[in-house]
Amino acid sequence: MFTGLQHIPLVGGGLDYYANYLSDPQGLFLELCEQIPWQQPLVKVYGREHLTPRLVYFVGDPGLRYQYSGVSHATSPWPASLKIVRDQLRVDTGFEFNCALLNYYRDGNDSMGYHSDDEVELGESPCIASISLGAERDFCLKPKVGQSKVQKLCLADGSLLLMLPPTQQHWQHALPVRKGVRGGRINLTFRKLLK
Numbered sequence: 001m002f003t004g005l006q007h008i009p010l011v012g013g014g015l016d017y018y019a020n021y022l023s024d025p026q027g028l029f030l031e032l033c034e035q036i037p038w039q040q041p042l043v044k045v046y047g048r049e050h051l052t053p054r055l056v057y058f059v060g061d062p063g064l065r066y067q068y069s070g071v072s073h074a075t076s077p078w079p080a081s082l083k084i085v086r087d088q089l090r091v092d093t094g095f096e097f098n099c100a101l102l103n104y105y106r107d108g109n110d111s112m113g114y115h116s117d118d119e120v121e122l123g124e125s126p127c128i129a130s131i132s133l134g135a136e137r138d139f140c141l142k143p144k145v146g147q148s149k150v151q152k153l154c155l156a157d158g159s160l161l162l163m164l165p166p167t168q169q170h171w172q173h174a175l176p177v178r179k180g181v182r183g184g185r186i187n188l189t190f191r192k193l194l195k
């Protein structure tokens with residue numbers, strides 16, 4: 001059914017990468033760019049406040065809350081286009097998602113540091129579905145312990161990356177700065193919050 005499905009095994013996890021998952025990534029990129037009321041929260045790093053080095057927004061089913069950048073956020077309603085993607089992901093992957101964190105990297109100076117999506121609200125072993133729109137960016141993974149090499153993937157416009165259980169227990173991931181990248185990128189990470 002999909003072209004370009006690639007499975008990347010990891011010790012203690014694994015990734016499924018679908019290079020051409022969406023049929024109209026450019027249309028969705030433009031819609032979200034213009035219609036999402038993007039936010040840039042302040043984060044505290046070693047006691048000092050900084051603006052998050054990207055723009056964010058959180059959508060999902062009503063009544064859910066999620067902690068990011070040190071603050072608990074309530075869900076905003078799903079834009080119709082993202083509810084369609086969420087429903088299609090359930091059909092295609094068998095995983096259910098009830099919210100999505102949206103990240104807008106305005107250019108190669110915007111980034112996300114190493115972390116795992118391992119908050120307790122996500123349960124022991126979540127599957128995270130990550131859709132990329134716009135400029136291609138490198139995505140890096142490194143194990144929490146041990147010496148395995150950093151794994152690097154280039155995430156294409158319209159691609160889907162599934163971080164399969166139990167990847168979040170054993171690996172961290174990041175979206176490093178890439179000074180040469182001029183274009184914007186939007187990333188949608190679909191998650192399932194336990195109530």
Ligand SMILES: O=C(O)CCC(=O)C(=O)O
Pocket residue numbers: 101103112117130139155173174175187189
């Ligand atoms: O932008 C990306 O590809 C990664 C986003 C991410 O790791 C997150 O939202 O937790």
Ligand SMILES: [Fe+2]
Pocket residue numbers: 115116117173
């Ligand atoms: Fe993440």
